[in-house]
Amino acid sequence: MKGASQNYIPPKYAKRFLKWYCKPDLYEDISGDIEEDFNQRYTSHGSRSARVKYTLDVIRFFRPFAVRKLFKTQINISMFSINSRIALRNLGKHKLYSFINISGLALGIAACLVIAHYVAFQLSFDTSFQHSDKLYRVHMTRHQSGVNQGTDPNVGFGLGPAITEAAPEIEKASLIHFYYDGAIVSKVKDSIASTPFQETDLIFVEPAFIDMFSLEFLSGNPKTALDNPNSVIITESIWRKYFGENASLPLGEILNIDGSWGERGAFTISGVIADFPDNSHLAVDILLPMSNLMKDSQYKSDGAAWGWSNFELYVQLIPQTTEGLVEEKVSGLMQKYVGEEMEQNSEERVLSLQSIQDLHLRSDVTGEEGAMNSIYFLVLIGAFILVIAWINFINLSTAKAAERSREVGVKKAMGALKKQIIQQFLTESFWLNLFATILGVFVAFLLLPKMGNIIGEEFKLDLTNQVTLILIGSMIFIGPLLAGIYPAFVMSAFKTTDSLKGNKNLGTSKVPLRKVLVVFQFVISTLMIAGTYVVSEQLDYMRNQSTGFEMEKILIVQGPRTRVQFESFQKFRNETSALAAVESFASSRSIPGAGYNWGTEMYKFGADKSSRKSVSVTWVDSEFIPTYELEMIAGRDFSDPINEAEDVNVANGAIINEATLEAYNLGTPEEALGEKLVISGTTMPIRGVTKDHNWKSLHSKITPSVFMYTVASKDYFSIKLNMQNTEETISAISGFYAENFPGNPIEYHFMNDFFNEQYKADREFGQIFNSFAVFAIVAACLGLFGLTAFSMLQKAKEIGIRKVLGAKMSHITYLFSKNYLVLILVANGLAIPLSYFSIEYWLQDFAYKIPITAKLFIIPVVLLMFIALITITFQTIKVARSNPIKSLRAE
C-alpha cells in the first residue's frame, strides 16, 4: 500500500463517464477500487499505462448490472410507445390511406436516393486524386479581330517548358497527347503475337503525370517507368485482358502497339497500375511516354513547338498559391512566343487555367458548357417528387382530421395538453415515414442498377455512402417533422366541444391550403409531362431531320489501324465493290458524326488576311459525294480527279458548302466557282458547292466546311448497300477485311446508328427524365386518389340521399369530380407559362429545334386531365353505383 502522498490524477473524461453511468450505490467502491488500482499501476508501470488501464477499466465496467437508468425521460418513452401503438393501429385500420401515404412517400424517397446517388457520382469526378485540388488544365481562348472564337484545351508542346519557366508556382507539368483513333494492341510472346484488340484509351504523357495523378503502381518503379521511350504502363484491367485472370505481373513483357501515333511496334511493360478511376474526365488504359511521340520528325521542324497544337497541358500548383495568381502570369504567354504571328493575323490567344475538378460539369471549353444544368434539373425533380409525396401526406392527414376529431376531443376532455396531441400525431408521422423510408430504400435498391444501365455505369445502393446515410437519416427524422407538423397543429387546435359534438366541418374549414397543395402537385406533374414530351419530340425531330445525305443504306467500316499496303486496300475495295449488294464504295478520312480532319483558318483570295475565319476540312475520295448523295448546287464533285500533280489538293480544288458562301462573301454558288480561297496559306480554286448538310449533330449549326480530294484513305470506308441479303453481304465484307488487313478486328456500323450515337447523352437525359416524370405523376395521382376516396367516403350519405331522390349516376359523378377538375384546370393555367420558359431554356442547347407550338402544351395538359379524370371517376363511379341503402342504413 502506498502512502497518502502518492496521489495521481486519473483521466478526467473516463472518470466522468464512470460517474455518469454507474449505479450510485455501486459507484463509491467501484471508483475507489479503480482508482486504487490506478495509483498502484502509476508507480509500477508509469503514467501512460495507468491511464490507459483506468480508461479501459471504466469502459469494461459498462455492463448492464452496473449501469443506472440513464434516461430520466421514462415518461416520454412510455408515451412514445403508447402513441406508437395508437399510430400503428390507425395505420392498420385505414389500409388504403396508409398504403397511399407510404407508397407515395416511398416513391419520393426512392427517387431522391437514386438522384442523390447519380448526382454524387457526377460531382465526384476527378476528386479522387491525391492532388485533385491542385491540378489544372490549361485552356486557350482565341479571338479573331476581337471576336471570340471559342475556348479549347489544345496547345502546342512548346507551352510545356514555357509555362513552368513563366510561373515558378507551377510545381509539375505534364503534356498529354491522346492516341486519336486508337491502336491495335497485342501481346508478343517469343515473337508470336496473340489475338490483337482495338484499344482507344491510350495516352502519351510525361513522367510527371505519374505523380500528379497519383497513379498507384502494383508493380514497377513509378520514378523510372516512363524514362525509356519504348516503355509502356498498363492498368490492371489491361493486364488481365491480355495476360489472363491468373497471370503474374507482366513486368518486362512485350506489347505490340500499332497505330498512327509515335513509333509502332514493341513496347516493354515497365509498370502496372491500379485502374484509373471511372469518375474522371480522362479515360486511361495504357500510358505511353511522351518521348516516344516526340521522336516523330514532324515535331522536329522549326515552329513545330507552337504549330502542332494537338497537345493538352496539365499543371500542378504549389499549395501556397492560387489559380488567379498563376493565371495572371501565364495568360499572356502566347504573346511572348508567337506574338508576331498573332499580330499578323490580328488574333489574340489568351491562356487560362481550370481546375480538373470542374472539367466534368463546369468545363470552360466551348461546346462543353452547361453539363451542370442537367444536374440542377435532376436535383429539382428529386425535390419535387419528395414534396409531392409530403403534400399527399399533409392533404390526407388534414382530410382525415374530421374523422379523428372525436378522438382528439375525448383526449382533450380527459386533460390532454395540446403538446401531447401534437406529439401523438408526430409519432404517427414518424412511423409512416419510417415505413416509407424502408420501402423507399428497397425500391432504390432495385432501381439503381437500371439507372446505371441507362448511363452505362455500374450503380448499386451503397448504404455506407455518407450522402445516402444522411438522406435516409433525414427522411426518417426530419421528414416526419416537415410533413407532420402542419396536420399535427391542425388536429391539436380543435375545440374540445366542437369535436365532441361531431361537427364534421372541422377539417373542411382548412380547405384552401389543401386546394393550394393539390394545385401545386399538378403544376409539377404538368411540367414533368410537358418536359418528357418535349425531350422525346426533340429527339425524334433530330433523328428524323434530313441531314442532307443518305444515312439508311450506308455501312461504315472502320479502316485498319495498322500500316497496310495500298494493294491490299485496292484488293479489298475491288472485292467488296464486286459484291452484288454493294452499290458503291467510298473512302474518306472522316465521316459524318466523326468530326472533321482539320480545323484551320481560311480567307477569300484577294481579301485582307485579317478576315480569316475558322473552317473545317475533310478529305474524301472521288466516290464519296455520290455515295452519300450529297447534292451539288454548282460546279463538279471529285468524279474526274487529277491524281498526278505537284499538289493534289490545289490541282483538284475545294468543294465548299453553302455556309461557306455566306461566311466568306462568295456571292451566289455560280459566282463562287470563279473565286479562290486561301486555306492556311495555300491558295486553292473552288471546284464546287454542295448543299448544306449536317456533318455534326443537330446540336450545332452548320459551319463553313471544305472537302478536299484524296485518292483513297484507309480511315473510313463507306459502303452503300442495296439492303438485300444484308447479313450475307456484311459477312462477306468481314471475310475480305480479315483477309486483306490481318491483325485488324473489323468494326462496322450503319451510318444512321453511328450518327445518332451523338444523341446518346440527350437520350439518356430523356430516359432519366422520363422515369422520374412517371414517379412524380404516380405520386400525385396517388394523392388525388386518396383525397377523392376520402371525400367520397365522407359524403357517402349525401350520395345515398341524392340517389334515393333520383339523381342519375352521371350527374353524381360530375358533381363530385367537378371540384377537382377545377383545381386541375387552375394548375394547368399556372403550368403552361412555366413550362413555356423551361422548354425554351432547354431548347437553347440545340441549333435545330422543334418550334414551340400549342401542341407541346395541349397534349400534356389533356393527358394529365385524362389521368386525373380516371383517378377521380374511378372513385366517384364506385360510390355512385353503390346501393344507397348501405350508406343510409347506419344511424
Added chain:
Amino acid sequence: MKGTYLGEFQEIVLLTILVLDENAYGITIQDEIAKRTGREVSRGALHTALTRLNEKGFISSEYGGATAERGGRRKRYYQVTNLGKNALQEAKSVRDDLWNSVPKVTLQRS
C-alpha cells in the same frame, strides 16, 4: 434449485472472500484470484459475480476504510453469509460424493 445454484466462478469468489477473511474488497479479491488460480479477472466480471451472489444472499457487504489512495472513497468489504457458507458446504459435499463414487480404476490414467 434454481436461484441458489452456485457457479464455478462464484464458488471461487466465495472461497476467496473466506480466505481473505477481514480484508475482502474489490481489489484484494481480484488480486487473490489472480494469485491463486492464475486467472486475470476483469473488474466487470468480478462485480457481476458479486452482484449475483449478493442477490442470492450468499454475501453481505459493509463500507469501511477510506484511504487517500482511493481518492477518499470507502471500500466495500464483503463477508460470506451463513447461507453462502451452506451453499459452499453443499457444493463441496456434492463433489465429494461424486468423487467417492468414482471407481478407483477409472481414475488411473491409461
